Amino acid sequence: MLNDTTAAYFTLAAYFDTRGFRYLLFFVVMFLYVFIICANVVLIVVISVNRSLHEPMYLFLCSLFVNELYGSSGLFPFLLIQILSDLHTVSAPLCFLQVFCLYSYASVQLSNLSIMSYDRYLAICFPLQYNTLMTSGKTARLVFIMWFYPFLAIVVLVSMTAALQLCGNIINRVFCDNYSIVKLACSDFTVINIYGLIIMCILVIFPAVLIVYSYTRILKVCYCGSKQTRQKAVRTCTPHLASLLNFSFGCCFEILQSRFDLSSVPSVLRIVLSVYYLTCQPLFNPLLYGLNMSKIRTLCKSLLKTEGLASFLKLNQ
Template identity: 35%
Template sequence: MDNVSIVRIFILTGLNETNNYRVALFTFTLLYYCMILFFNLTIIMIIILDKALHEPMYILLCSFCINGLYGTAGFYPKFIFDLLSSSHVISYEACLLQAFVMYSSACSDLSILAVMAYDRYLAICRPLHYHSFMTKRRVCQMVCFSWITPLCIFSINVVLTSRLRLCSTIMKKMLCVNWIIVKLACPNSNTFLNNIFAYFTIFLYVSDGFFVIWTYMHLIQTSVRSKDDRVKFMQTCVPHLASLTTFVSIIIIDFMSMQFGSTDLPQSLQNLISIEFLLIPPVLNPLLYGFKLSKIRHRILGFVHVQRK
């Protein structure tokens, strides 16, 4: 192929094994996506409508849930449509867009988790400086930074990928992944910039991970000294720590699978590994925070009680 414009569609072969149970999978996926929408929108609306929850921790949680909706919107509608279709294809432009949404959403999650960790660090380790530093304006700046940075980074990533000449249209996945698109480049294509930028991105977000670890080391050291700090840690940090552990574990499994995974694995297992971050966190996070954070839990229980009357 002399020009990348020749490639207009990609064939997603990861869905080939779903033909025998397509209706059941469609029903389950549709219900699951409705659960994701319901749980996340519930948390978002409670925080937006209740002025008592317009505090840094809850604003960041609202941002976290919005990002969960953004990431899942890049996958589930297309996947649900594919389950009803006999041909599993995606246009070149839509594939780049889906890859952009997937990567930027995952990195935004990590950025927001890092900001949430810093918020808890200030609240527990530096309580006297908390309100003077974590103003609404500063929180909005942090939220914008956690969103805009991944969007800018992966805009550049998509531009670098779009300049490659591709020699295949077969994608052995059920969704578009940037590194797979790069692997489809013709042998004489220059992927040096793609590789350099990929390593830079990994370094940047691994640094975020180390920052969170450093933050929690201080949080734990401070919390063990005081009963009040221990209570605050258990109430506000445990959901965050559970979300972080789940997210990091999923990303590590996905990364190890991409780098060292065997193609001999059953396609269904490969599919599950590739979409874990779209299955577990979008449902687990709102449930964790909804049940563990007392203010949100009381709002939900109060609403349920009113509806029963």
């Protein structure tokens, strides 16, 4: 049974002494966070205000950018505080709140990417029926599903973890992680393992199957279709595939960090790998979609010019 002190907080043991350059590190992380906020907010505003972008593809993109703001805010302010702190501790309620934010962010991200692949499948394989198949009502339902079910599943998971009796309070990470907390349990956590397998099937395997199915059909249509069809597929699918691969690599790094002993790997590299999917994805996606999608690129240029705000608003009236 835990004593009151151990139950009140967790110690993050992955931090190392950064006194020589902690302020430099602080400003680098702060710059990244400000850039993520600005880039994602600009794209959300562009899509929200411009009526020509009120199409399913761009609405799913808007949901993606909102999720990146949410996930970044669950990590970066916490990192900034810890960088300046000499005692790398976090209260138990705040730790579980961070677990919820980061896990729900990752779950929503994968769900969003899978629904975007399904949307591209309909647009490329059924171009004439697309507006009938992907109606505004269906788009709204898909957005609701991609946010509601991951949030519900992660709330249950975190609640089950918070109810465990723990034999320690040291987490060998730079942020709170559910798997690391469960490993501290001295009570039986078989139910959590079973539940974890269930939500993995719902939140990971099902979206992955949908992505594989969608791209299998897209490749089949491209192989049998015209040059114009192939060009359309490449133009619309390349940013999505790049985003998907980047997120997948980041998740693989996180799994390696959580499940295997990487003590032989330099601590700096372990930290970078552990936060890769939480930092690079929100940095990568705004640049990727902003630079590759001509509609968004043109409207962003209009918005960012000195006289651009007036012309941007006029353009969208």
